[in-house]
Amino acid sequence: MPRYYTVTWDQLHRDAKALAWRLVGKGPVEGGFKGIVAITRGGLIPAAIVARELDCRLIESVSVVTYDEEEMGQPKVVKPPVAAGDGAGWLVLDDLVDTGTTARVVRGLLPGAHFATIYAKPAGRPLVDSFITEVSQDTWILFPWDTEPQFVAPIIKTAGAAGA
Ligand SMILES: O=P(O)(O)OC[C@H]1O[C@H](OP(=O)(O)OP(=O)(O)O)[C@H](O)[C@@H]1O
Numbered sequence: 673m674p675r676y677y678t679v680t681w682d683q684l685h686r687d688a689k690a691l692a693w694r695l696v697g698k699g700p701v702e703g704g705f706k707g708i709v710a711i712t713r714g715g716l717i718p719a720a721i722v723a724r725e726l727d728c729r730l731i732e733s734v735s736v737v738t739y740d741e742e743e744m745g746q747p748k749v750v751k752p753p754v755a756a757g758d759g760a761g762w763l764v765l766d767d768l769v770d771t772g773t774t775a776r777v778v779r780g781l782l783p784g785a786h787f788a789t790i791y792a793k794p795a796g797r798p799l800v801d802s803f804i805t806e807v808s809q810d811t812w813i814l815f816p817w818d819t820e821p822q823f824v825a826p827i828i829k830t831a832g833a834a835g836a
Pocket residue numbers: 711712713714715736737738739740766767768769770771772773774775796
């Protein structure tokens with residue numbers, strides 16, 4: 673049973689802006705990166721936020737499907753990036769790196785790119801050039817697009833034997 677780390681829209685926006693700050697000056701030219709490649713779907717909203725902050729208008733995507741909910745499978749490239757060449761001068765963005773499987777596949781397609789994620793787990797961390805927050809490998813990150821606020825029972829009703 674993994675532990676969960678719940679990310680709200682506010683926190684995601686703050687963390688994506690922190691990533692944008694970290695990426696300033698990391699592009700190959702004074703104007704920054706040539707463009708952003710979003711790894712869909714999870715990288716789409718982080719890419720939109722970072723693109724706004726870095727004033728980047730050229731957005732490409734690569735679609736890699738690795739998970740069905742929390743179940744991991746073989747990574748499949750559903751849509752390759754077409755506009756980014758070998759990635760030189762481009763920024764690749766994803767929401768997180770976990771085992772590094774997705775990042776490894778995209779690095780194979782875009783070896784020249786700068787790789788960034790908002791969140792990183794230890795196994796995938798070596799595969800990204802920039803990230804903001806590290807969580808433990810046994811933590812499952814719950815993103816705001818996968819969740820909704822709901823009723824939670826009062827602590828006293830769920831504490832059970834621990835409180836007796
Ligand atoms: O480092 P890894 O172990 O490869 O895991 C990280 C990847 O898994 C998730 O994508 P997912 O395959 O769930 O697709 P999605 O972004 O379309 O939801 C997440 O958005 C990353 O892209």
